[in-house]
Amino acid sequence: MQQIGRRTIVVTVNGERFERDVEPRLLLSDFLRHELRLTGTHVGCEHGVCGACTILVDDEAVRSCILLAVQVDGCEITTVEGLAGGAAAPQNLELHPIQAAFHETHGLQCGFCTPGLLTTLVPFLAENPDPDDTEIRQAISGNLCRCTGYQNIIAAVKLAAERMRA
């Protein structure tokens, strides 16, 4: 069997620059989780449906399980680890307003789908700072949650939106 070639990629993740040699077939989700050990991004289906692996690539929410690591060469990535305190100071534990709202409204139970919801919501609220319930439900309809029935997630989004508008 032939040795599979490797490519060098350079990515910035949560403000930190990484240069790595990777197999072309390496999934971005596996790259983040197992090469960079940023395990906050979760993998639930590996076919782009459940949304648990959602991350921000150049500020857009994308599914890292259906992208290859080589596809994000040169990109800026934000994962859930980069939300608290902002990307510039990830060690600062002050929660992002969306994280804080999830905490206050009991918007998570097992917490497995939560990182993907948070990263989905960051660009959504940037684009739509005052969403109604229907818009929120549509925005997160690509994120499966088996625990919460979504109700308290929707409450969290409304609370976060209100605070971020203020």
Place this chain on the structure above:
Amino acid sequence: MSRPSEPAERASSLLGAAPRRNEDERLLTGTALFVDDVHLDGMLHAAFVRSDHAHGRLRGVDLSAARAHPGVVAAWVAEDLGDYWAPGPLLVPPPPIERLTFRSATQVPLARDKVRHVGEAIALIVARSRYEAEDAVALVEVDIEPLPPVARTEDSLAEGAGRIHEQFDSNLAAHVVQSKGDYERAASGATVRVGRRFRIDRGASAPIENRGIVASWDERAGELTVWDTTQAPIPIRNGLADMLGLPETHVRVIAPFIGGGFGPKIMMFYPEEVLLPWAAVRLGRPVKWIEDRQESFFATTQEREQIHDAEIAVDADGRIIGVSDSFLCDSGAYNPYGLTVPINSQCTLLGQYRVPNYESEFRLVYTNKPIVTPVRGAGRQHGVFVMERLLDLAAAELGIDPTEIRRRNFLTPDEFPHDHEILYQDFAPLVYDSGDYEPALDRALEMIDYEAFRATEQPALRAAGRQVGIGVVCYVEGTGIGPYEGARVSVRSDGRVSLVTGVGTQGQGHFTSFAQLAAGPLGLDAADVDVVTGDTAKFSWGTGTFASRGAVVAGNACHAAAIAVREKVLAVASDALEAAPDDLEVGGGAVHVRGVPERRITLAELAVRANPLRGAVKPGTEPGLEATAYFGPERGCTASGVHAMIVEVDPETAMLEILRYVVVHDCGTIINPTIVNGQIHGGVAHGIGNAFFEQLVFDEGAQLLNASFMDYLLPTATDVPFIETAHLCTPSPLNPLGIKGVGEAGAIPVAALFAQAIEDALGEQAPEVLEMPLSPDRLFALIRGNDAATRPARRTVP
């Protein structure tokens, strides 16, 4: 001694409070540890070769190409396991019911002579990376001689059906009859006897986190450490120690944060749970296996598939004379869980009602489909669906309102404890401890404005051409069964409290609700308590998180341990402050003499005093401010509830819109109302999936046709309505805190509710809804009276 009422008062100060969850920060910042997050030096990765056939003779497996593949470290089939190969344990033996047939066949680590369902594990490959392991899986040649598969439950016992377990003369796994009174005789005098065939099909539990295991063997210490997505770390530890010939002290099983459980994560033992530790010991290196989503559709257990032929007999007033039910329950290819699911169905059918005569018979059957074990609700749905549908049919025959027939048959508060005279899944008699059903119904009717809907809204909507209906159903949930759980509470020298319990946690908020129970008696806040769950090195005794029992059984143990620590705190403080314990008050992280707040000593100082480094202690003194307590109820306690819904059916697309959804629930004493509501919301969402979206569709070859989230639809945020909740409280007399479980309640009555509300929406030309789950296309066919049109492709094998 302190006054006996005091600890209860202290506890109650936090019962019903809703502090924010202690576990959230780690989960929100991506720093919580899930099994797939475990990384160890030198760790290898496993992948499984699985059967493509539902039923067949395994003639050979060629691993040579796989073994030669770069990066592959080992490849094994069943024969390579030697004496380690053994069928799994029978987790739950049958209860002592007379006239019972039970034929046990449990799952095996790797298929040896036969494969019995698609996805059954045949070989294990271990490689440097998961990618290389999967490459090698594709290189394995498996030679299977296909045998006729048994795909449909109702074909399992047919003459000529393929024999799944050849040691038995048929595919019958169990036959059980439980009865009370004499149904036939009593029913002969009934005003109405009405019966139907009811069918409920399979669904997946589908936690968003798939299963996973990491096993690590320390040769020099002789210690095995296993991270496992299990709901029952302690029984897994005990079983692994036994299988591997290790002392229990040298096996540590950790269930860290688990991404949802819902039942199937407490199957014992999954093949992967048996094999990964063995491989780690054998290779002397850590090995990880993480299930992928497609594997989970075959290799993780499933539930729900039953067919009931049931009849109800009522008198002219609609009072129940009796119920007769005969049902088939599909066990899949093996039966590790005994009779748990069908007995739950059998018992839960009786619901909130007085049923003087009951004849219930079931046959549990083997088929060539994935294994059935409990999934949230665990068979209770089926009983509720059958009984609630029968009541609807009887009410229609008599021309009385469906809510009225329920009201007339409720057990009344003076009838508790109520003995149903049959055995429950916990081997104890089915005795309801407490309940008060009519106020819950009244509350639900008031919240959904039943009378106004019937009198004015519905006629107006009908006149406008809209098909909007209402449903109201009632249910019970047997919860909080034994045998026991334990907890250890310690006041640390920093003044904070550690609480350790053996149950695992999968999102239920244990880090907070258990903290409340420990904090109350010690005068602290929930945030002052650090909770550890699911690590056998930290707590060695217990069973697990299942059957809506965590809050009831572990919760009472946590509280009891905290009360015992409070006694120690008072004893040490009494010494330090030279005051009688009766004169002391605990609060704010300190103890002070009542009325003299400056005569105080902090819990931190007391913890140090209780653990001296020098000097003598009184004989019989235990060190530290620490206590361990256990709680085991004599039997389960019965929670109850009412769900009501207003739904609109689009007769052209058969799509539904849920306009209102109301839950009135009684789980006794509530520890944390926010967490309880969250459990209800999630349960309802799961129930909605089981009622309208989620169906595992098998073809005639027992091949699963929709093994992905593209094709198997979980409810999304646009499918689940806003759920209005209210709680009544009938405390359980079976535990000191009066708690009843709530974990499964939300999911249990939803199918019955959908059936009733959809029929009501469709009005006089409504088809009878006798099956679940529905779907838009299935409902469309029912509306058109074309029963066979869109039933999934399921033909009898010729």
